[in-house]
Structure formats: structure tokens, C-alpha cells
Amino acid sequence: MVSQEIAGVAQRILIAVRNTIMLLDQLPTGQRAEIAAIDWSVLPSDEGKRLRALGVDEGASVTIRHRGIFFGRDPIALSIGRMTVAIRRVHARAITLRPLEAVPADLPEAAE
Amino acid sequence: MTLHQPLIALVGNPNAGKSALFNALTGARQKIANYPGVTVERKSGRFSFADGRPGELIDLPGSYSLDPTSPDEAVTRDVVMGCQAGERQPEALIIVLDSANLDQHLVFALELLALGLPTVVALNMVDLAERDGLTLDPARLAADLGVPVIPTVAVRRKGLTELAAALDTVILAKQAPHAPLGEPDMRARRRRAETIAHAAIVSQTDSRRWTDRADGVLLHPFAGPIILFALLFIIFQAVFSWASPFADGLEAGAAALSEFASAVIPEGFFRSMIVDGVIAGVGSVVVFLPQIIILFFFILLMEATGYMARAAFIMDRMMAGVGLSGRSFIPLLSSFACAIPGIMATRSISDEKDRLTTILIAPLMTCSARLPVYTVIIAAFIPSTAVGPGIGMQGLVLFGLYVFGIIGAMVVALVLRSTVAKGGASGFLMEMPKYQMPRIADLAMGLWQRAWLFLRRAGTIIFAVTIGLWLLLTYPQVPEGSSMSQSEYSAAGRIAGVLEPVVAPIGFSRDIALALIPAMAAREVAVSALATTYAIDAPDEETEALALGERLAGRWSLPTALAFLAWFVFAPQCISTIAVTKRETNGWKWPIFMLTYLFGLAWVAAGITFWTATALGL
Ligand SMILES: Nc1nc2c(ncn2[C@@H]2O[C@H](COP(=O)(O)OP(=O)(O)O)[C@@H](O)[C@H]2O)c(=O)[nH]1
Numbered sequence: 001m002v003s004q005e006i007a008g009v010a011q012r013i014l015i016a017v018r019n020t021i022m023l024l025d026q027l028p029t030g031q032r033a034e035i036a037a038i039d040w041s042v043l044p045s046d047e048g049k050r051l052r053a054l055g056v057d058e059g060a061s062v063t064i065r066h067r068g069i070f071f072g073r074d075p076i077a078l079s080i081g082r083m084t085v086a087i088r089r090v091h092a093r094a095i096t097l098r099p100l101e102a103v104p105a106d107l108p109e110a111a112e
Numbered sequence: 113m114t115l116h117q118p119l120i121a122l123v124g125n126p127n128a129g130k131s132a133l134f135n136a137l138t139g140a141r142q143k144i145a146n147y148p149g150v151t152v153e154r155k156s157g158r159f160s161f162a163d164g165r166p167g168e169l170i171d172l173p174g175s176y177s178l179d180p181t182s183p184d185e186a187v188t189r190d191v192v193m194g195c196q197a198g199e200r201q202p203e204a205l206i207i208v209l210d211s212a213n214l215d216q217h218l219v220f221a222l223e224l225l226a227l228g229l230p231t232v233v234a235l236n237m238v239d240l241a242e243r244d245g246l247t248l249d250p251a252r253l254a255a256d257l258g259v260p261v262i263p264t265v266a267v268r269r270k271g272l273t274e275l276a277a278a279l280d281t282v283i284l285a286k287q288a289p290h291a292p293l294g295e296p297d298m299r300a301r302r303r304r305a306e307t308i309a310h311a312a313i314v315s316q317t318d319s320r321r322w323t324d325r326a327d328g329v330l331l332h333p334f335a336g337p338i339i340l341f342a343l344l345f346i347i348f349q350a351v352f353s354w355a356s357p358f359a360d361g362l363e364a365g366a367a368a369l370s371e372f373a374s375a376v377i378p379e380g381f382f383r384s385m386i387v388d389g390v391i392a393g394v395g396s397v398v399v400f401l402p403q404i405i406i407l408f409f410f411i412l413l414m415e416a417t418g419y420m421a422r423a424a425f426i427m428d429r430m431m432a433g434v435g436l437s438g439r440s441f442i443p444l445l446s447s448f449a450c451a452i453p454g455i456m457a458t459r460s461i462s463d464e465k466d467r468l469t470t471i472l473i474a475p476l477m478t479c480s481a482r483l484p485v486y487t488v489i490i491a492a493f494i495p496s497t498a499v500g501p502g503i504g505m506q507g508l509v510l511f512g513l514y515v516f517g518i519i520g521a522m523v524v525a526l527v528l529r530s531t532v533a534k535g536g537a538s539g540f541l542m543e544m545p546k547y548q549m550p551r552i553a554d555l556a557m558g559l560w561q562r563a564w565l566f567l568r569r570a571g572t573i574i575f576a577v578t579i580g581l582w583l584l585l586t587y588p589q590v591p592e593g594s595s596m597s598q599s600e601y602s603a604a605g606r607i608a609g610v611l612e613p614v615v616a617p618i619g620f621s622r623d624i625a626l627a628l629i630p631a632m633a634a635r636e637v638a639v640s641a642l643a644t645t646y647a648i649d650a651p652d653e654e655t656e657a658l659a660l661g662e663r664l665a666g667r668w669s670l671p672t673a674l675a676f677l678a679w680f681v682f683a684p685q686c687i688s689t690i691a692v693t694k695r696e697t698n699g700w701k702w703p704i705f706m707l708t709y710l711f712g713l714a715w716v717a718a719g720i721t722f723w724t725a726t727a728l729g730l
């Protein structure tokens with residue numbers, strides 16, 4: 001069936017897109033990923049500084065541990081290193097990820 | 113012997129255990145002051161080296177880097193760099209690290225080490241690291257950092273002697289860190305920190321097993337909020353039911369004391385002052401000590417176990433609805449005990465507008481000082497009938513008053529966030545600490561401090577106000593055969609007469625106006641003021657012995673009583689709150705704003721209550 005085919009293609013595109021760019025907001029709970037980029041311009045400058053101070057920065061690897069209560073699933077509890085940090089989804093949407101399995105092995109640590 | 117006392121500063125990330133270490137090293141020899149011009153506390157204390165030489169230790173606010181994002185962090189930077197007004201540069205630093213979170217804590221440590229001051233590292237919380245299956249190599253860490261590294265457990269006073277000895281050595285040798293560690297930017301420091309942390313870790317198992325397992329339940333999207341609300345319900349239940357036997361005991365004690373005083377003091381001025389003034393007034397307030405202790409017990413327990421941060425996490429979504437964040441939840445919850453520690457706790461809110469809004473609505477949380485007022489009025493006017501299994505009418509009204517305050521606060525927060533405290537939506541960024549068993553000694557110490565503060569208030573402000581009111585109520589004496597009562601004729605009565613026209617429309621009599629004036633000092637004074645007023649007016653011993661509630665029931669109408677309750681939901685009758693607001697906002701603007709808007713709301717709320725109740729024929 002055509003519609004099934006279209007659905008299949010759409011799903012493959014979706015997976016492909018997901019593997020290249022995924023926002024922290026969309027990371028499934030419990031899966032580890034590396035932060036590829038953070039759009040600092042959408043964060044108030046103090047907030048950006050605090051995020052960085054807590055280790056939420058390009059190159060860091062993070063896991064979503066918990067999502068907030070029922071509606072909205074906001075905020076998010078991230079584990080980073082041996083620490084857990086709570087952030088809001090709006091901020092998570094400014095953070096782009098590279099799923100760990102999609103990271104090429106020869107990529108130098110945290111290219112700058 | 114030299115008088116020179118070296119200044120030593122404790123620095124590190126928040127929650128590294130600096131304050132715990134500070135307490136362990138200084139014992140009771142502490143002094144708390146403010147840094148000039150800012151609302152940042154300066155905690156200093158004396159400590160002794162092994163040979164008995166004294167040193168001065170300061171506990172600096174926790175920080176993540178020398179690039180501050182709050183006034184607290186700015187003080188930390190200025191002190192360690194030697195440019196804080198009113199402080200000399202420390203001669204040595206104790207950098208406090210959380211062993212279980214080295215790669216994060218070392219980032220700031222590397223920045224501090226680059227300052228080149230003599231330094232000792234306290235590798236703190238090694239007990240928790242062990243619990244989480246983490247073994248560290250302090251010698252390796254010391255070699256990499258170029259300074260002595262001492263494993264400590266601040267709360268069990270482990271490693272303190274070694275720490276003091278190491279400190280002595282580096283100060284005497286003026287020994288700067290020998291590895292030059294100047295890393296210009298945070299990312300480079302972070303990579304360096306990770307390398308050093310990895311080298312120092314001998315073995316580790318799955319991190320934070322305990323905490324993760326507990327969070328799986330306590331932060332569960334459905335179970336989490338249910339548990340939080342159940343807990344809050346238990347707290348309020350406990351405040352009322354657990355406290356009553358103790359409160360009854362205190363009440364009986366006050367009654368016995370008053371009888372004893374009447375028996376031993378000869379009739380006259382002095383007896384009246386002691387019995388009607390001091391014992392009736394102060395006694396009616398001290399009775400609430402058990403409730404305050406129980407409330408603070410739960411709040412301290414939530415803080416000490418690490419659950420408070422989870423409560424903030426769960427509440428963030430709801431707080432976002434009125435333009436605040438989960439960070440405001442902690443100060444607001446503390447405000448149910450007392451707005452003063454609540455307002456002081458707002459210092460942890462980094463966003464200025466958020467903080468201001470939280471300060472301005474904190475007095476709307478039903479603090480423990482309102483309990484005396486609510487309890488007396490409810491007992492006198494609300495029938496103790498059951499409205500359901502285990503739910504009484506009186507309890508329901510009390511609960512309603514709490515809810516009324518919370519709803520009021522939410523509406524006010526919404527309005528403030530779109531008017532005087534307008535600003536972009538702030539975020540919620542918070543480290544979630546590990547769970548841990550609270551230590552009984554810490555809890556007991558915290559409770560003792562709160563109880564003492566309350567009793568001191570009862571012994572000073574409330575005592576003075578009660579005596580003052582008693583004098584104003586007793587003089588001038590009503591002439592024989594006058595139709596006026598003593599309280600009407602007295603100086604206080606005449607002052608209240610001026611206020612009466614303002615509050616008459618909302619159903620308040622002159623007696624109430626009279627009680628409201630001294631209650632500016634503290635809300636609970638309203639009860640003692642009413643008690644004193646009616647004790648003075650009592651024509652004979654028998655009526656004088658009547659409980660305050662019975663007297664009120666005979667004198668006030670139901671609409672008046674309800675309006676009185678509504679008034680106290682909003683009225684900012686607490687000098688200490690105004691004073692702390694002035695201190696925390698650095699000026700008179702916001703305390704005056706707070707007074708105005710709260711009195712306005714109180715008048716309107718009492719008015720609406722009175723007019724509605726009257727129209728309904730209650
Ligand atoms: N188990 C354990 N708990 C500690 C230790 N040091 C501090 N704590 C606890 O960790 C929490 C944070 O400590 P605190 O001194 O307030 O940290 P600060 O923010 O650096 O001042 C408190 O609940 C302390 O009781 C330690 O060595 N072992």
C-alpha cells in the first residue's frame with residue numbers, strides 16, 4: 001500500500017534526522033547522549049553561565065533521569081557525571097545532541 | 113606570643129560541606145554579620161591550631177567559579193582575590209570538595225589554586241563516596257594538585273586534626289601550590305578536572321545507586337506529587353494534633369502560674385500587671401511553641417534528607433504557572449513556619465524579579481503566628497460538628513484559611529510578575545543533592561535555634577508590647593459610676609477610637625481596633641491584647657476566669673469573627689517581617705509597598721466577608 005510506504009519512508013527520514021540532530025528535550029529517558037551544541041543566544045546570559053558552571057556544556061555527556069509531573073513533563077532531571085541537575089524544557093530545547101552511538105569513534109574529544 | 117590571627121577561608125561549590133566543616137572546626141565560637149552594603153552573611157569563627165594558636169575561619173558562600181552570577185558569589189570572588197570591602201585577603205584557603213563529585217568540584221578548585229595562595233584541600237564526604245561504591249586515592253590527587261589533600265567527614269569530625277596540621281604547615285611555609293595550574297577558560301579547566309578526577313578514582317561502581325532508586329519513586333510523574341501532597345497533609349495534621357497535649361500542658365502551666373501569682377502578690381497595681389499583663393499576654397503566645405517546633409521539625413527534616421530539592425522539582429511546573437520557579441517553593445514552604453526565615457531563604461533565588469516576587473508574597477503563607485489568632489476565633493465561633501468521616505467543621509475552616517492565603521499569594525504573584533516585577537520567564541536550574549540520613553544532633557540544634565528565637569521574641573517584643581498595652585489600658589482609671597468600660601475610657605481606648613471609623617465598615621468594633629494596634633508588633637499579640645482587654649474589663653473574678661474564646665463568643669457577631677479571620681489572612685502585622693524585607697531589598701521602597709498592598713487586601717477581604725455574611729443573615 002502506498003500510504004504504508006510513505007509512512008515507512010517518513011519513519012526512516014525521522015530516524016535519520018533524529019540520529020543527526022536531536023534536541024535534549026527529545027532524548028528518551030535513560031539514554032545517554034553527548035551535547036553537540038548549545039544555542040546560548042536563547043538563554044539569558046546568567047542562566048547560560050550557570051548551566052556551564054554545572055557542566056552542561058558542549059562535549060558533555062548527559063542522561064535524562066526523570067521528567068516532571070504529569071502534564072508538561074517539565075522540568076527535567078539530567079544526570080551529568082555524578083551529579084543530577086534540574087533544568088526546564090525550554091532550556092533543553094536550546095541544546096542539540098549527538099547520540100553516543102552516532103558519534104564516530106575517531107572524532108576528537110570535544111572539538112573546539 | 114603574637115596577636116596575629118591568620119585568616120583562613122573555606123571555599124568550594126555549594127553543598128560541598130563547607131558549613132559543616134566550619135561548624136566542626138569552630139564549635140560554638142561563631143559570629144554572624146553582614147558584608148557592608150550587600151545582604152550576604154559573613155560567618156566567621158575562631159579555631160585553634162594543634163599548638164593552641166588561634167586563627168580566624170570564614171565560611172564563604174558556595175560558588176562554581178570566580179565569574180559570579182549572584183551577589184553571594186561576588187563576595188566569594190572578592191574575598192579570595194583580596195578586594196572585598198571590610199575583609200583582608202585570607203592567608204590560606206581550605207578548598208572543600210565533594211568526593212563523590214570530584215570532576216565537577218575540581219573545576220572551581222583549579223581556578224582557586226591558580227590564585228597561588230597557601231591551600232589545603234579537604235576531600236569531604238568520603239563516607240558518602242564509600243556508600244556509593246567509590247574509592248579514591250588522596251595521595252594521587254595531592255600530587256596532581258600540588259597541595260595537601262586530607263580526607264574528611266565533616267559531620268563526624270573525621271580528619272579535622274590532620275586538616276589543621278596540614279594548614280599549619282602550608283601557612284608557616286607560605287607554601288603556594290607548586291603545580292602551575294593557570295587554565296584560562298572554563299572548558300580547559302573542566303577537561304583538566306576530568307583527567308585529574310579519573311586518575312584519583314581507584315574504583316567505582318554504578319554511581320548514585322541509592323539516590324537514583326529513591327528518585328525513581330519520589331520523582332515519579334504520578335507517585336511523586338501524590339507523595340509530596342500526602343507529606344504536606346501529614347505535616348499540617350501533625351502540627352494540630354501532635355501539638356495539642358503539649359499546648360494543653362503549657363496552658364495549664366500558665367494558669368497555675370497566674371493563680372500562684374495572684375496568691376502571693378498583694379492586690380493592686382503590681383499584681384494586675386503580672387497577672388493580666390505579663391502572664392495573660394506572654395502566656396497566650398508561648399502556648400504555640402509546640403506547633404512551631406513540629407512545623408520546623410518537618411522543614412528541617414526535608415532539608416537535611418535532600419528531599420526539599422525534590423519538592424522544588426515537583427512544584428516547579430505549578431510555580432511556573434504564576435511566573436515563579438520551583439526555587440521559590442522552599443522559601444514559601446518555610447514561610448508557613450515563619451516569613452522571616454522564608455524571606456531570608458530567597459537569597460538562593462538568582463533571578464532578581466523572582467526573588468522580589470517571592471519576598472512580597474511570603475507573608476501570605478499562613479505563618480505559625482497566625483495560628484493563635486485562628487485557633488481562638490475558630491474555637492469560639494465555629495461549631496465542632498463533623499462534616500464527614502474524620503473531617504470536622506473547625507479543621508475545614510482552618511484548612512480553608514490556609515488555602516485562601518495560598519490562592520491570594522498566587523494571584524498576587526501573577527499580578528506582580530506582569531507589573532512591578534515584570535521580566536522574562538526565569539529558568540529553574542538546580543543541583544539535586546544526594547539523599548542522606550539526617551543526623552539527630554543537627555536536627556536538634558536547628559530546632560533549638562528556632563525555639564529559642566521564638567521564646568526570645570515572646571520574652572522581649574511581646575513582653576514589652578504587652579506591658580505597654582496593659583499600662584495604656586489601665587490608665588487613666590475609669591471614674592466610679594461611669595457608663596464606659598475601662599478599656600474604652602483608657603488611653604488605649606481613645607487611640608483606638610481614632611482608628612475605629614476606618615475599620616467600622618468592615619465590622620470591627622473598638623475592642624478589635626484596640627487589639628490591632630499592638631498586633632503590629634506581631635500577629636499573635638492580637639490574642640494577648642484581646643485577653644488583656646477583656647481581663648481588665650472583667651467585673652469580677654468569675655468572669656475573669658472565663659476563657660478568652662467564651663468571652664469573644666459573647667461579644668462578637670459571627671460576621672465580625674469571620675471578617676477578623678479574613679483580615680489576618682492578609683494583614684502584614686509583623687514588624688520583624690517588615691524589617692527583614694527592608695534588609696533583604698536594601699531600602700524602604702518594597703517594605704512600604706508590601707505594607708500598603710497587604711493592608712489594602714486585608715481591608716477588602718474582611719469587608720467582603722463581613723458584608724456577605726451579614727447579607728446571608730449569619
Ligand atoms: N555524610 C556526610 N554529609 C556531609 C558531610 N559534610 C557535609 N555533609 C552534609 O551535606 C549537606 C551540605 O553541607 P553544607 O555544610 O551545608 O554545605 P555547604 O553548602 O558547602 O555549606 C548537609 O546536609 C551536611 O550535613 C560529610 O562529610 N558526610
Ligand SMILES: [Mg+2]
Pocket residue numbers: 130131132174
Ligand atoms: Mg554553607
